[in-house]
Amino acid sequence: MRGRRHLLELAALSAPEIEHLLDLADSFGGITQRAIKKVPTLRGRTVVNLFLEASTRTRTSFELAAKRLSADTLSISGGSSSVVKGETLLDTARNLAAYQPDIIVLRHRHAGAPHLLAANIDASIVNAGDGAHEHPTQGLLDLLTIRQHKRRIDGLKVAIIGDIAHSRVARSAIVGLSRLGAQVVVCGPPTMLPPGIEALGCTATLCRDEAVADADVVMMLRIQKERLSEELFPSDREYARRYGLDSATLRKAKPDCLVMHPGPINRGVELEPAVADGPQSIILDQVTNGLSVRMAVLYHCAGGGEA
């Protein structure tokens, strides 16, 4: 509540605040290179990872980040929580809050769930993905990875291609990139391109080649088959042909264009394997940076506690 620092959405952060978190994350990157990959900074603090929706990489990344900062961690995932017994999110969170955790990291299928906790629970809340709203730490790690390779964000042309409508990764990326001065163009089949998306600070097109033309970065999104209740495109093959990224399409971008993907990849659907594993792919750097970003975010949120 008062005095707590949260990370709920990139939309709430100014450009200098985003840059500050990226600088912090850069510094934390060094810890991973050392013999003892741990610092005592959050010793005695408790971080609860409350993941009420399936997640492997984000959850493990948050867990490792907390451990590298010497915090005690408690991980609860959907299937093993009382939510399956009918408990409400707020009741679950209040029970956890009774243990006085410093930070609760929440993944939830409904947009706004982290905001609900932030308003009602006395702990710092970090959004690890809420519905189709935002995934701020993914947005930060995307920004960090681009900045490390391009030395800047300002003025870059970034194409984001795929299921824009259902993607919180896209929303955080659009907001973060445009705030730092990038020119963002989103692209996808009409069923996956929500009207009014331009309000977030990007342009939209149905034409993949137009989006990729002269791009500095192409960010491919995963087709989330498990989340789609209806067929939004005729077949994987047709999607790959019209909206996937293959070597021929990538040649339309700038020669040093970077290829990104939040993972896990549907090989042969949104990304041709040769591109996913090619020299322009920085997908594994994204994973490494995810750890540094989450350390920076936990450090940042812990710091505001008593101030």
Added chain:
Amino acid sequence: MSALVDRRLVLDATAMRRAIRRLAHEIIEKCEPLDRLALVGVRTRGVPLAHRLQALVHEVEGVRPPVGELDITLYRDDVFEGLDLPVVQPTVLPFEVAGRSIVLVDDVLFTGRTTRAALDAVMDWGRPRAVHLAVLVDRGHRELPLHADFIGARIETQRDESIRVQLCEIDGVDRVDLQGRPERRGEDA
């Protein structure tokens, strides 16, 4: 100079140069063999001091011990007590710490808490053969059982006074002043 702040020069450029030169000679004498020696500057002002000591050791003995840069922010015991979070700078130790004879270099030794944090930080990089501490100024008032092995100048101070070290590389001038009241928290810790 403001009349409101009582400020007294305790080391001028010449005195500082002599003090650093003496530190270099003492380090050379005590840290044989020199090929295992590494100088590690504690950010911020320990870093240029470590580079000066490196140049002096090279001038006298012809060997150039490697210099590392240590950021101790994440190891501080007061990291969350201030209002603003300190910026975390990278730590750069471009040599194998294990088996080295390490001289930590800092500008001021005061409570000893910075040194405690620096020791923990170095140990996380490996197991050095030995760690020594070199400081430009020892101003007393220790809160932990630590001492410096090499001391440029001992200065008598009151607990609430502050020592301000300025170095050419950062501040454009070489001098150390004693000020009547603490200027900024953490500056001389």
